[in-house]
Amino acid sequence: MTYKIVFFDIDGTLVNEEKQIPADTVKAIAELKETGVEPVIATGRAPYFIKSLAEEAGISSFVSLNGGYVVYKGEPLYSRIIPxxxxxxxxxxxxxxxxxxxxxxxxxxxxxxxxxxxxxxxxxxxxxxxxxxxxxxxxxxxxxxxxxxxxxxxxxxxxxxxxxxxxxxxxxxxxxxxxAGGSKAQGIEALLDKLGLTKEEAVAFGDGLNDKEMLEAVGFGVAMGNSHPDLLPYADYVTTDVNEGGIRNGLIKAGLLKG
The missing domain is CATH 3.30.1240.10 (Hypothetical Protein, Haloacid Dehalogenase-like Hydrolase; Chain: A; domain 2)
Structure with missing residues (x-):
């Protein structure tokens, strides 16, 4: 399968416990973009919590608020509010x-x-x-x-x-x-539909309990080495820790970067 889009959680996935993006992760995402594959943030955070991190990572599209608000290249695409x-x-x-x-x-x-x-x-x-x-x-x-x-x-x-x-x-x-029923998967599905992509063409990286549905909503789900233990059964692959090249190693396993 040729993957065309990759969704990245933030906390514990793109950033470490100090809320910093490891330099190797920034480089891996830049290399991913050079291949033509689209990187997208998928986070529980609100848009106003992620601006600087998205800029540092070089990512302009996001699924935020656990799937509640989706923006693709600066344009709002999907929203889901609480009644x-x-x-x-x-x-x-x-x-x-x-x-x-x-x-x-x-x-x-x-x-x-x-x-x-x-x-x-x-x-x-x-x-x-x-x-x-x-x-x-x-x-x-x-x-x-x-x-x-x-x-x-x-x-x-x-x-x-x-x-x-x-x-x-x-x-x-x-x-x-x-x-009820809300998850990152809802926002991901809306974005994939907009882009005319199937779930089989998507990859996702996560580490937390709010990433279960996301890993199931894509063709290849990657759990970080520092993940919550309850997330691991939902992953197709468990990569290394966020501070140990976890993003790069996961992208290599997915065949998106060379080892």
């Missing part, structure tokens, strides 16, 4: 349990609590700006994703919402909240 009724139910339940929320829109994100330690710890781990404070942001703007701040022992408190919403843990104190 207001589902947000209202989430806000009510989180307030009952005193759990803080961060609402992610297309251009900005806002918290419903000021100076909450869980928000500070989780958002700072991404090395991005902190959210503003606007507890009513979800009422006035389209929301693509929410950060729900609670520990794993409290996840069961939200079981009543699982018919409407999907929860994916990405930090000890935080989970992504998406519409």
């Amino acid at each position: 207001k009724s589902s947000l209202e139910a989430l806000v009510k339940l989180a307030a009952e349990h005193k759990h803080s929320l961060v609402f992610e829109g297309e251009h900005a994100f806002f918290a419903d609590t000021e100076d909450h330690p869980f928000i500070t710890e989780s958002v700072m781990s991404l090395k991005v700006d902190m959210p503003g404070y606007n507890p009513d942001f979800w009422r006035t703007d389209d929301i693509y994703q929410v950060f729900l701040h609670c520990e794993s022992k409290d996840e069961h408190l939200y079981e009543s919402l699982l018919n409407e919403l999907k929860l994916i843990r990405w930090h000890p104190q935080a989970m992504d909240v998406l519409p």
